[in-house]
Structure formats: C-alpha cells, structure tokens
Amino acid sequence: MLGSRFAAQRSRRRPDFGLAQVNIVLLLVLFFLVVGTIVETDELQVELSQTTDLPLERLPRPLLLITPGGDWSLDGTLLPHAEIVTALTAPPPDGQPNAVYLLAPQDLPADMLIQTMQELLPAGRTVKLVTLKSTAP
Amino acid sequence: MAAGGKTVIAPLPHAAGLAGGAGHGASGSAGGGGREAGDVYLPDPRGDRRAPFALTPLADVMFQLLIFFMLSTSLAPYSLITLGTPAAPTGQTAAKDNAPGGGAQSIVIWHVSRGEIRAGKATLPLDALPQVIDALREKGLEEILLFTTPTATTQDVATVIEAIRSGEVARLRLIGRPGL
Numbered sequence: 001m002l003g004s005r006f007a008a009q010r011s012r013r014r015p016d017f018g019l020a021q022v023n024i025v026l027l028l029v030l031f032f033l034v035v036g037t038i039v040e041t042d043e044l045q046v047e048l049s050q051t052t053d054l055p056l057e058r059l060p061r062p063l064l065l066i067t068p069g070g071d072w073s074l075d076g077t078l079l080p081h082a083e084i085v086t087a088l089t090a091p092p093p094d095g096q097p098n099a100v101y102l103l104a105p106q107d108l109p110a111d112m113l114i115q116t117m118q119e120l121l122p123a124g125r126t127v128k129l130v131t132l133k134s135t136a137p
Numbered sequence: 138m139a140a141g142g143k144t145v146i147a148p149l150p151h152a153a154g155l156a157g158g159a160g161h162g163a164s165g166s167a168g169g170g171g172r173e174a175g176d177v178y179l180p181d182p183r184g185d186r187r188a189p190f191a192l193t194p195l196a197d198v199m200f201q202l203l204i205f206f207m208l209s210t211s212l213a214p215y216s217l218i219t220l221g222t223p224a225a226p227t228g229q230t231a232a233k234d235n236a237p238g239g240g241a242q243s244i245v246i247w248h249v250s251r252g253e254i255r256a257g258k259a260t261l262p263l264d265a266l267p268q269v270i271d272a273l274r275e276k277g278l279e280e281i282l283l284f285t286t287p288t289a290t291t292q293d294v295a296t297v298i299e300a301i302r303s304g305e306v307a308r309l310r311l312i313g314r315p316g317l
Contacts, residue, residue, distance in 0.1 A: 016192075018193070018196060019192060021192075021196055022192060022199055025196065025203050028203050029202050029203050029206060032207060032210050033206060035212055036206060038209050038210055048215075049291050049292040051216050051218070051295060051299045053299055054216035054299060056215065056216060059215050101217065106290060106292035107291070108291040109287070109289070110249070110285040110286075110289035110290060110291060110313075111313055111314060113291050113294060114313030117220060124222065125222070126221060127221065127222070128219050128220060129291070130216075131215065131216045131217070131295050132216075133214045133215065
C-alpha cells in the first residue's frame with residue numbers, strides 16, 4: 001500500500017527538464033573553455049605551415065605575427081621590431097614559459113625566419129613556431 | 138477548537154515567524170499580527186510558500202556564455218615546433234662540446250630548398266625524409282646540420298624539423314646563410 005502511494009506520487013511529479021538543460025549547457029561552456037582559445041582575427045590572417053605528426057597545442061601568448069612584408073605584430077599590436085624585442089626582454093608572468101611563439105606564413109623565406117630568430121636573440125626567449133595540424137596524410 | 142478563538146490558516150511557523158509555535162496544533166501568540174490567544178494554528182494545505190529556485194535566468198546566462206565562447210574561441214588545431222633559443226650569429230658562444238663535431242659521433246649536413254633536401258650530391262624530396270632519417274638513425278646518426286637556401290620557405294623548414302623530431306634524432310642545428 002505504501003509502495004503504491006509512492007508510485008502515485010512519482011507519477012504525479014513532472015520531470016524537471018530545466019536542470020538537465022542547464023547541466024548540458026554548463027558542460028558545453030566548460031568544453032569550449034578548455035578546448036578553445038580566444039583568438040584575435042588579426043592573428044589568423046597568415047596561412048601557417050602545416051604539420052601532421054606533432055601533438056595539438058593551444059595557441060599560447062605572446063604571439064609574434066610576421067607579415068609577408070616583414071612587419072611584426074605582438075599579440076595583435078603592430079610595433080617596431082626594437083620595441084617588440086624590448087617588450088620580450090621583460091620576464092614572463094609567473095607560470096608562463098620564457099618563450100615567444102611565431103606565426104609565420106608558410107611561404108615566408110626561411111632566411112627571413114632565421115633573421116627573425118637572430119633579431120629575437122637579445123630577448124633571450126625560446127622561439128617556437130606555430131603550425132597548423134593538417135589531417136591530410 | 139478553542140472557545141472564543143478563531144481558526145487561522147497560516148504558513149508554517151518558520152515562514153510566518155510565529156513566536157511560540159513549533160509544530161502543529163494550538164499555539165498562543167500574544168504578540169502582533171492580529172492573532173490572539175486561543176487562535177488555532179493550522180498549517181497551510183498548499184504547503185511551503187517559499188519561492189522555488191528559478192532556473193530560467195540561470196539558463197539564460199548559461200546560454201549567453203555558451204554563445205560567447207562558441208563565437209570567440211577557435212578549436213585550435215595548432216602544433217608547436219621548438220626552434221630553441223637563438224644562438225649568436227658568429228657561433229662563438231657555443232661551447233666546444235656543442236660545436237659541430239665536438240661531441241656528436243655522427244653528423245650529416247643537409248641543405249633545404251623548395252620541397253627538397255640536398256645531402257652532398259644527392260637530392261631527396263621532403264616526402265622521403267622519414268625513411269632516410271630512420272635509416273640514418275640506425276647507423277648512429279646523432280646530429281643534423283640544416284642549412285637553408287634562398288628558395289627554402291618556412292613550410293620546408295617546418296617539414297624537415299617535424300620529420301627530424303618524429304625520427305627522434307638527438308640534435309638539429311638550423312643554420313642560415315651568411316650575411317643575413
């Protein structure tokens with residue numbers, strides 16, 4: 001008798017879809033927070049070199065964009081080379097690696113890439129080249 | 138029912154703030170609220186009238202956050218190639234055991250150009266690099282000196298470095314042309 005009363009109450013209670021909806025949306029928000037990187041559109045204006053076997057990484061900061069014309073843009077701000085080197089000479093914030101990440105067009109002459117590395121020498125940072133992971137074999 | 142009193146249907150004591158009355162039944166409240174001694178307290182049959190937690194504003198905020206992150210983030214298909222800390226152009230700061238031939242037992246010298254590698258008189262397409270590196274590593278390859286040529290692009294350098302890194306060669310030196 002008690003069981004039948006509980007069953008009746010259960011059938012009367014309507015399922016709460018709102019809470020489930022909020023849970024799913026919260027999970028989606030967390031997914032985009034973890035997987036995604038907030039990217040400025042200026043940073044995507046060059047066609048990056050492509051690789052296939054390297055592991056995926058998030059797009060870190062500071063990002064040094066090298067335009068085909070040889071101009072430099074640090075985290076979306078176009079600056080003279082000397083100012084960028086000076087800015088990179090400052091130690092990175094706590095917890096961040098002492099590195100600078102290059103966004104170089106894939107058809108940029110390799111000489112210009114090496115020249116960029118030489119210009120960055122006074123900054124004393126490890127230089128990392130950002131590439132696009134291609135799914136093609 | 139108490140004689141002379143009246144029957145009051147009120148919210149539960151914690152909601153109504155009745156002074157003396159925990160529980161059901163008659164409760165005397167001599168204070169305000171228009172209640173008089175002898176009134177009979179009956180719980181509200183509609184149950185606790187506290188406002189339920191509203192999910193709709195929460196869902197609205199969550200949807201706005203979701204749309205913001207969906208539009209502003211990039212599901213980054215990026216990889217990083219460590220080029221290392223640049224060395225001085227003259228190479229004079231390198232220690233003796235870091236100099237070419239100073240510590241490594243087996244070194245090859247490659248010149249990278251557009252889509253190909255030149256090693257001595259042989260020219261290889263970049264596609265063949267993984268097999269070549271595997272064969273060289275079995276012969277004890279420890280270091281590769283990679284010179285760039287005027288026709289080499291960043292893509293060529295990235296392809297070569299990726300193959301070398303995948304082939305687990307111990308050391309690579311990227312060397313530019315003099316006069317840069």
